[in-house]
Every structure is written in C-alpha cells, then in structure tokens.
Amino acid sequence: MIRERVSQAVARAVARLQASGELPAGLTTPIEIAEPSNPEHGDYACNYALAAAKGVGKAPRAVAEALAMQLASEPDLAGVEVAGPGFLNLRVSASVVAEAVAEVLAKGEGYVRLNSDAPKRINVEFVSVNPNGPITIGSGRGAAFGSTVCNVLLAAGHTVHREYYINDGVNSEQMRLFAESVRHFCVGTPFPEGGYRGDYVSEVASRIVRRDGDAETVDRFQTAAQEIMLAKQRDDLAAFGVTFDTWFSEQSLHDNGKVESAIEALTANGSADERPWRAKLKLAKKGVIEGVEIEEQPKDEDDVAEGQSKTLWLRSTKFGDDQDRVLRRKDGRLTYIASDVAYHDDKFSRPENADKLMTILGPDHHGYIGRLTAVVAALRAGEAAEGSGEPLSEIEAKLFASPAERDLCAAALERARKRLEVVIFQIVRFLKDGKPSPMRKRDGNIYALIDLIKEIGEQAAPDAPEPEKLRIGRDVARFFYLMRSHDTHMDFDLDLASRQSDENPVYYAQYAHARICSLLEKAREAGFSVRLGAVPDYALLNDAREIALVKKIADLPNDVRRTAEDYGVHRLATYCTELARAYHAFYDVCRVLQPEQPELTRARLGLCEATRTALRAAFGLIGISAPERM
Numbered sequence: 325m326i327r328e329r330v331s332q333a334v335a336r337a338v339a340r341l342q343a344s345g346e347l348p349a350g351l352t353t354p355i356e357i358a359e360p361s362n363p364e365h366g367d368y369a370c371n372y373a374l375a376a377a378k379g380v381g382k383a384p385r386a387v388a389e390a391l392a393m394q395l396a397s398e399p400d401l402a403g404v405e406v407a408g409p410g411f412l413n414l415r416v417s418a419s420v421v422a423e424a425v426a427e428v429l430a431k432g433e434g435y436v437r438l439n440s441d442a443p444k445r446i447n448v449e450f451v452s453v454n455p456n457g458p459i460t461i462g463s464g465r466g467a468a469f470g471s472t473v474c475n476v477l478l479a480a481g482h483t484v485h486r487e488y489y490i491n492d493g494v495n496s497e498q499m500r501l502f503a504e505s506v507r508h509f510c511v512g513t514p515f516p517e518g519g520y521r522g523d524y525v526s527e528v529a530s531r532i533v534r535r536d537g538d539a540e541t542v543d544r545f546q547t548a549a550q551e552i553m554l555a556k557q558r559d560d561l562a563a564f565g566v567t568f569d570t571w572f573s574e575q576s577l578h579d580n581g582k583v584e585s586a587i588e589a590l591t592a593n594g595s596a597d598e599r600p601w602r603a604k605l606k607l608a609k610k611g612v613i614e615g616v617e618i619e620e621q622p623k624d625e626d627d628v629a630e631g632q633s634k635t636l637w638l639r640s641t642k643f644g645d646d647q648d649r650v651l652r653r654k655d656g657r658l659t660y661i662a663s664d665v666a667y668h669d670d671k672f673s674r675p676e677n678a679d680k681l682m683t684i685l686g687p688d689h690h691g692y693i694g695r696l697t698a699v700v701a702a703l704r705a706g707e708a709a710e711g712s713g714e715p716l717s718e719i720e721a722k723l724f725a726s727p728a729e730r731d732l733c734a735a736a737l738e739r740a741r742k743r744l745e746v747v748i749f750q751i752v753r754f755l756k757d758g759k760p761s762p763m764r765k766r767d768g769n770i771y772a773l774i775d776l777i778k779e780i781g782e783q784a785a786p787d788a789p790e791p792e793k794l795r796i797g798r799d800v801a802r803f804f805y806l807m808r809s810h811d812t813h814m815d816f817d818l819d820l821a822s823r824q825s826d827e828n829p830v831y832y833a834q835y836a837h838a839r840i841c842s843l844l845e846k847a848r849e850a851g852f853s854v855r856l857g858a859v860p861d862y863a864l865l866n867d868a869r870e871i872a873l874v875k876k877i878a879d880l881p882n883d884v885r886r887t888a889e890d891y892g893v894h895r896l897a898t899y900c901t902e903l904a905r906a907y908h909a910f911y912d913v914c915r916v917l918q919p920e921q922p923e924l925t926r927a928r929l930g931l932c933e934a935t936r937t938a939l940r941a942a943f944g945l946i947g948i949s950a951p952e953r954m
Contacts, residue, residue, distance in 0.1 A: 325424050325427065325428075325435075325878035325879075325881060325882075326367075326416060326420055326421070326424050326874070326875055326878040326879075327357050327368065327875075327878065327879060327882050328882070329400050329416075329420055330357050330367075330368050330370075330400065330401070330414055330416060331355050331357045332400075333395060333398040333400050333401055334355050334357070334370055334372060334391070334395065334412075335355055336394075336398065337391050337394035337395045337398065338351075338355070338372070338391070340394050341390055341391065341394060346390055347376070347380055347387075347390075348379060348380060351376060351379050351380065353372060353375050353376035353379060354375070355370065355372050356370065356371060356372070356375075357369075357370055357414075358370070358371070360413060363868070363872070365405075365407065365413045366403065366405065366413035366414050366415045367414060367415050367416050367871065367875065368413075368414045368416070369411055369412065369413055369414070370411070370412040370414060371410070371411055371412075372387075372388075372391065372412070373385070373387035373388035373391060373410035373411075373412065374388075374409065374410045374411070377410065383410070384409050384410030385406060385409055385410045387410060388406045388410040388411065388412055389406055391412060392404045392405070392406050392412060395412070395414070399417065399419070400416060400417055400419075400420050401414055401415065401416060401417060402415045402416060402417040402418070403415035416871075418863040418865075418866060419863065421862065421863070421865055421866075421870075421871055421874050422861070422862035422863045422865070423862075424874055424877070424878045425862045425865065425874055425877075425930055425931055425934050426859065426862060426930075428877055428878070428934040428937055428938065429930060429933060429934055429937070432937055433937055433940050433941040433944065435880075435881065435937070435941070436479050436880050436881050436884050436941045436942075436945070437479050437481070438479065438480050438481045438881060438884060438885060438888075439481055440480055440481030440482060443481045443482050443483065444482050444483070444679040444680050445482070445483045445485070445676065445677065445678045445679045445680070446477055446482050446483065446484050446485070446678060446679065446680045446681075446682055447485045447487055447671055447678035447680070447681050447682065448470060448473065448474050448477070448484060448485065448486055448487065448682045448684065449487045449488070449489055449681070449682070449683045449684065450466055450467065450469070450470025450471070450473075450486075450488075450683075450684035451463055451466055451467050451470060451488055451561065451566070451684075452488055452489040452490075452491065453491075453557070454491045454496070454498055454499065454502075455490060455491070455492055455499070455550045455553045455554045455557065456498055456499055456501075456502035456520060456549075456550075456553060457502075457520065457522075457524065457553065458524055458553075458556060458557065458560060458772035458773070458774065459557050459560045459561060459564075459772060459773045459774070460771065460772060460773060461752070461754070461771055461772070461773050461775075461776050462686065462751070462752065463686070463773065464564065464752075464773040464776065464801065464805055465749055465752045465805045465810075465814070466684055466685075466686055466749050467561060467564055467566045467773070468564070468566075468801070468802045468805035468806055468946075468947070469684065469749050469805065469806065469810050469891075469893060470486075470566075470684045471486070471565065471566045471947055472802075472806060472893040472896070472945065472946050472947060473682075473684070473747075473891050473893060474486050475944070475945045475946075475947065476884055476887045476888050476891075476893060476896070476945060477888055479884050479888075479945060480884055480885060480887075480888035482888070485569050485570065485676070485678065486567070486568045486569045486570070487568060487569065487570045487571075487572055487671075488568040488570070488571045488572065489572050489574065489667065490554065490571055490572060490573045490574060490575075491574050492550050492554075492573055492574050492575045493574045493575050493578060493660075493663055496660075499546055499550065500546065501516055501518055501519050501520060502519075502520050502525075502546070502549060502553075503545040503546035503549055504516035504519055504545075505519035505520040505521070505525050506525060506528050506529045506532065506545050506548075506549045507529075507545045508529075509525060509526045509529035509530075510529045510532055510533055510545070524553075524556075524772075528549050528552050528553060531552050532545065532548045532549065532552070554571075558571075560772065560773055560774040563774060563777060563794055563798060564773060564774075564777065564798055564801070564802065565798055565802060565947040565948075566947075572667070572670075574663050574667070577663055577666040577667060577670065578658075578663070582666040582669070582670060583658060583662055583663055583665070583666040585666070586662075586665045586666040586669045586703070587636065587651055587652065587658075587662060587665065587666075589669075589703070590638060590651070590665065590702055590703070590705075591636075592706075593702075593705045593706035594639075594705065594706075594729070595638060595639055595642070595643075595702035595703075595705045596636055596637060596638050596639065596651055596702070597636070597637060597639065598634040598635065598636055598637070599637070600620065600621040600634065600635070601618050601619060601620050601621055602618075602619045602621065602637060602647060602648045603616055603617070603618055603619070603639070603641040603647065603648050603722065603723060604616070604617045604619060604641070604646065604647040604648075605617075605641050605645075605646050605647065607646055611644060613719055615719065616641070616719055616722040616723060618722060621635065634654060635650055635652070635653060635654045636650070636651045636652040637649070637650060637651065638650075638651045638661065638665070638698070638699070638702060639702075639723075640694075640695065640698035640699070640702065641698075641723055642698075642702075642705075642723055642724065642729075642733045643697065643698035643701035643702055643705075643733055643736065643737045643740070644694055644697065644698060644701075644737055645694040645695055645697075645698040646691070646694055649661050649695065649698075651665070661695065661699065664695075664696060664699050665699050665702070665703065668681065668696070668699055668700050668703065668744070669703050672700075672703070672743075679743070680742075680743055680744070680745065681700075681743060681744045681745070682744075682745045682746075682747060683696060683744070683745070683746045683747070684746075684747045684748075684749065685746060685747070685748055685749075686748070686749060687748065687749070687750050687751045689746075689748060690748055692746055693746040693748070696744060696746055697737070697740050697741060697744055697746070698737075698740075700740035700743060700744045701733070701736040701737040701739070701740035702736070704736045704739055704740065705732060705733060705736045706732070707732075707735070707736065707739070708732075709731050709732045709734070709735030709736070710731070710735070711727065711728060711731045712727070712731055713727070714727060715727060716730060747810070747891060748810075748811065749810040749811070750810065750811055750812055750813045750814070751813050751814075752805070752813070752814050752815075752816050753813065753814070753815050753816065754815075754816045754818055755815050755816065755817050755818060755819070756818050756819060757819065758819075761818065773801075776797070776801055777794060777797035777798050777801055778793065778794070778797055779797070779818075779822075780796065780797040780800045780801060780818075780821050780822055781793030781794055781795070781796045781797030781798075781800075782797075783822035784796050784797075784800070784822050784823070784824050785824070795949055798948070799830055799834070799948040799949055800821050800822075800828070800830050801821070802946060802947050802948055803829065803830040803833075803897055803900075803946065803948055804816050804817075804821050804830070806893055806894055806896070806897045806946055807829065807894055807897045807898075808894050809892055809894045810891065810892075810893070810894070829897070829900075829901050830948070831954070832901060832904055832905075833900040833901055833903070833904040833939065833943075834943075834948075834949075834950070834951055834954060835904070835954050836903070836904035836907045836908060836935070836939060837936060837939045837940070837943070837950050837951065837952070838951055838952055838953055838954040839907075839908075839911070840907070840932050840933075840935060840936040840939075841936065841952040841953070842952075842953075843911075843916060843917075843929075843932055844929065844932060844933065844936070846917065847916075847917060847925075847929050850917060850919070852917070852922070852925055852926060852929055853929075860923065860926035860927040860929075860930045861923055861926075861927055862927050862930060862931070864923060864924050864927045865927055865928070865931055867910075867913070867914055869906075869909050869910040869913055869914055870910060870914060870928075870931060872906055872909070872910075873903075873906045873907060873909075873910045873931060873935060874931065874934075876899075876902060876903050876906045876938075877903065877934050877935060877937075877938040879899070880899060880903075880938055880941060880942060883895055883896060883899050884945070893946065896942055896945050896946050897946060899942055900939065900942050900943065900946070903935065903938055903939060903942065904939070907932075907935050910931070914928060916928045916929060916932060
C-alpha cells in the first residue's frame with residue numbers, strides 16, 4: 325500500500341533518469357524502501373543511490389541528488405531529503421495517508437489478500453506423526469507453523485491443499501509395537517521389548533475392550549488402536565485450530581498396488597536395480613561431491629536359490645542424495661521410502677495436480693531433504709533433457725553409465741527441486757522459572773499438545789468456562805510457537821504464557837483489539853459512526869503517531885508477501901505486537917472522542933476501525949481469536 329506507492333514513485337524517477345541518459349538504461353538495481361533509523365528524518369528511507377552507484381559510475385550522493393530532483397514532482401511525496409553519503413529520506417503526502425485508511429475500510433480484512441503474478445497450486449503436508457500416540461508439544465510447533473504458512477500462501481494468491489500423511493502401513497515396526505503394547509493391556513500378553521507405555525496406551529486398550537471385546541490378532545489390535553488414536557489426533561489438532569483437506573493413508577498405497585507400480589516404474593527408467601552394491605557420496609559444502617564410495621553388499625547364494633529376492637536399491641545418489649536407499653529388502657519386505665515413492669507419485673498424479681509440493685518436517689529430518697528430492701527426481705528420470713556434451717568425470721563415472729544418463733538425472737533433479745520443497749522447523753525448549761523443563765508428566769507419560777493448551781488456559785483463567793480456557797490456551801500456545809523463526813531453536817516460556825498481563829505479547833495484542841471495540845461502542849452511543857454519513861476527512865490525520873499507525877496498518881500486505889516467499893511467519897506475530905504498540909501510542913496521546921471537533925473525531929474513529937481490521941486480519945493469519953472484551 326503506502327510502501328509500494330513510495331517504491332513506485334522512486335521507480336518512476338529512476339526510469340526518467342534512465343530515459344534522459346543520467347542513469348544507464350540497463351541498470352537493474354532493486355529498489356528497497358525501509359523504515360528510517362530515526363523517525364524524525366522521515367516516513368521512509370531509500371538506499372538506492374548507494375546500491376546503484378557502482379553500476380552508474382558516480383558518487384552515491386550525486387545519484388541521490390539527481391533522484392531527489394526527480395522525486396520533487398511526485399504527488400505521493402511531501403518531502404525528499406538527501407542525507408549522509410547518499411540516503412534518501414522520504415515523507416509521504418497527506419493524500420496517501422488518507423487513501424490508505426479509506427482503502428483498508430473499503431476492503432475490510434480482505435485488504436491483505438494479494439493478486440499473485442504467478443499463482444500456484446500448492447500441496448502442503450505437515451504434522452503427519454505416527455498414529456501411535458497423541459500430538460506432542462514438539463509437533464505443536466510444526467502444527468502452528470504449517471497451518472499459518474497455509475493461511476499466508478492463500479492470502480498471497482495461491483491455491484493451498486492441506487494434507488496429513490497417516491503412517492499406518494502394516495509393515496511399520498512402530499505400529500506393530502504399538503499394537504502389541506495395546507494388546508498387553510487388553511489381554512495380558514507379554515509386554516513387547518521397546519513397546520509403548522503411558523496412560524494413553526491403557527486408555528486405548530480399555531476402549532477396544534469396551535467396543536470390540538477381546539480382539540485375538542495383532543492385526544486387529546493394530547487397526548482398532550490406529551482408529552482410536554487417529555480420532556484423538558484429529559480432535560486435538562482441531563482444538564489447536566488445525567484442520568486438513570486430506571488425511572491420506574499410507575496403507576492405501578499398498579492396498580491399491582501403487583507402491584509396486586511405482587517401484588516397477590523406477591526399475592523401468594533405470595533409477596532402481598538389484599545390483600549388489602550401494603554408493604555413498606562424500607559431500608562438501610553446497611552439495612559438491614568430493615568422492616564416491618562403492619560399498620559391496622555380501623552375497624548370499626543360498627537365499628537366492630531358495631527363491632528369495634535380492635535387495636532392490638533406489639540409486640538416489642544419481643539425484644544428489646548422500647547414499648543409495650533400500651526400496652525392498654532381501655526378504656521381500658518394503659521399506660518406508662518405497663511408500664514415499666508411491667505417495668509423491670500419487671500427489672503429482674491427482675486430478676487437481678499440484679504445481680508444487682511442500683513437506684514440513686521436524687528437527688531430526690534434515691536427511692529427508694536430499695532423500696525426498698531424489699525420490700521426486702527418480703520418478704521423472706526418464707523425461708527428455710538436453711545433453712551437455714561433456715564427458716563423464718572420474719567421480720561421475722562411478723555413478724552414471726554414460727553422459728546421457730548423467731544429463732537426464734541432472735535435469736530430473738533440477739525439476740524436482742522446483743516442484744518439491746522440504747522445510748525443517750527447529751526444536752522448541754520449554755522453560756519454567758527460567759530453567760529448561762523436561763515437559764513430561766510425573767508418571768513418565770508423554771506431555772501432549774492438548775495438555776499444554778489446557779494447562780495454559782487453566783492457569784490463566786481458572787474460573788472461566790472450559791471452552792474459554794481452551795480458547796485462551798490455543799491462542800497463547802499458537803502465538804508463542806510462532807514468535808521465533810521456524811529455522812531457529814526457540815524457548816517457550818511457560819510462566820509468561822500463563823500470565824494474563826501486558827507482559828504477555830498475546831494479551832497485549834488482543835487487548836488493543838478489545839480496547840478499540842470498547843471505544844467504537846462508546847462512539848456509537850455518543851452518535852458517532854465510521855460507517856454512516858459522509859466519508860471522514862482522513863487528511864486530518866497528520867500527527868506523527870497517527871501517520872506511524874497508518875503506515876503500520878498498511879504494511880501488513882507487504883509482510884504477507886515477504887512471508888509467502890520465505891515462510892517467516894514469526895514476522896506476523898511481531899507485526900501484531902508492533903501494531904498494538906503503535907495503536908496504544910496513538911490512543912494515549914491523540915484523544916479520539918472530541919464532540920467539539922466532530923470531523924477529527926470521525927477521522928480518528930476511522931483510523932481505530934482500520935486498526936481493528938488489521939489486527940483481525942493478522943490474528944486470522946496466525947490462527948488466534950479477536951476477543952471484543954478482556
């Protein structure tokens with residue numbers, strides 16, 4: 325909005341200088357509009373002259389002065405100053421401020437929605453934990469992050485499909501152990517080594533006995549236990565404000581033969597084979613291959629003679645993975661990555677077909693970036709590609725049979741990197757009394773996400789009804805999970821989260837919204853309304869705090885655009901706090917209800933309404949409520 329208009333004004337000035345020959349015609353220096361280090365210097369600052377000076381061949385200040393002369397005629401700017409070695413300090417006109425307020429009020433919360441120049445259909449898979457336990461507090465960060473990324477991508481003009489991959493394959497060792505553990509609590513069979521303990525396991529067992537009686541087989545226990553656990557996961561995620569368009573069953577890929585079909589396709593295009601060796605790459609920085617180790621696999625002629633198959637390898641090192649992966653073991657059992665191949669093939673083959681797949685994984689999954697990218701590349705390895713004409717290097721000769729195969733694989737890998745993005749979120753540490761808290765119950769049970777939501781709500785509002793406690797717990801937990809960048813470790817301060825005061829950033833932001841609601845109600849009682857009568861004269865909003873508040877309101881679409889590019893959803897939590905701070909600063913100095921100045925009152929009420937709109941839009945993006953009373 326305002327920032328974009330300032331950027332466009334600078335772009336027009338640059339274009340005029342290029343047309344006159346004062347700047348090179350081919351200059352492509354980006355225009356960046358930032359907040360000035362000192363608000364007294366102007367509304368915005370621009371360092372274009374400093375960035376472009378080398379390409380221009382002039383001193384930065386000379387470039388800045390030429391730009392300032394051009395910008396003097398721009399109607400959106402009320403003032404331009406050259407500062408220091410070549411900075412431009414810019415002040416926007418009163419009409420720009422007024423039009424920004426009017427635009428927000430006209431569009432409502434939809435003012436944050438962007439029209440993308442290249443809209444995509446994006447499939448976002450996140451959370452996707454095994455159905456052998458509740459959604460944990462560790463997965464809570466991924467749930468908050470993933471759902472907010474989806475909201476942002478939608479606001480940025482893309483089509484988004486939210487997906488949960490259910491790891492329910494019957495060949496899963498983890499799910500077998502879970503079934504054995506539940507069976508132990510049901511019928512007293514020996515507890516399996518490495519099995520699952522905790523109240524939730526015995527609760528699942530009790531529900532199975534009440535519903536089905538004493539089930540006899542492990543398979544029956546596994547099916548029943550998974551159904552109960554999956555329903556629990558759905559309910560807990562819904563309480564956290566997270567829903568999915570598709571819950572996709574891994575087992576369905578085996579049942580309908582898609583896993584075998586995908587493996588056959590990989591074998592046919594040369595991406596998988598049964599040769600008895602595995603390649604491992606020695607990777608340097610930026611994925612540069614320093615060497616290839618060929619690890620011979622021991623031959624077992626007796627096994628082959630008895631009709632057992634050989635190990636089937638996915639030659640994922642041809643597509644940048646650090647080692648080849650087993651698709652099918654010698655005894656015929658399929659590995660987890662075999663399901664991954666079929667799953668990604670399925671996602672690309674659906675009628676709605678995604679232009680891009682995004683997979684959000686937890687802290688211990690960095691190896692999956694190369695692995696899953698190789699899977700997607702292998703699926704498309706047979707597609708045509710231009711040859712480089714270069715012979716194989718010594719290293720490449722250990723991986724590829726010919727230059728043509730290398731070029732096909734390289735092209736497939738490039739396509740895969742464009743169509744699949746694996747995003748890793750980092751670990752979250754919980755603090756109590758300023759010290760790390762293990763976040764496990766005294767009896768050793770898993771501390772579930774729903775436990776965290778309930779604990780925060782109970783401590784913050786012990787006398788509130790249960791639905792209100794859940795709302796408070798959800799809002800606080802989501803906001804706190806989102807306060808730090810997903811690619812950095814974060815500390816979750818449980819003491820601060822449970823504190824209902826201005827120190828808690830969630831309440832601080834929500835209180836600004838409630839304060840505005842109360843003010844607008846008082847204004848209606850006094851006979852003032854933003855929505856009735858003539859459009860207020862928003863050009864009257866000329867106090868520094870008013871302008872700062874309008875600028876902050878207008879910045880939300882820009883933050884949405886940036887967040888859609890880098891997934892830095894933490895900036896939206898920061899935005900909520902900063903907008904609330906800007907509103908409180910305005911409200912504390914600029915008296916809103918002034919019967920003796922009705923025009924100024926209406927203009928300021930419009931600014932309050934625009935602030936409320938921005939808060940609600942930002943709250944909606946990060947998935948928290950906008951209470952009208954606190």
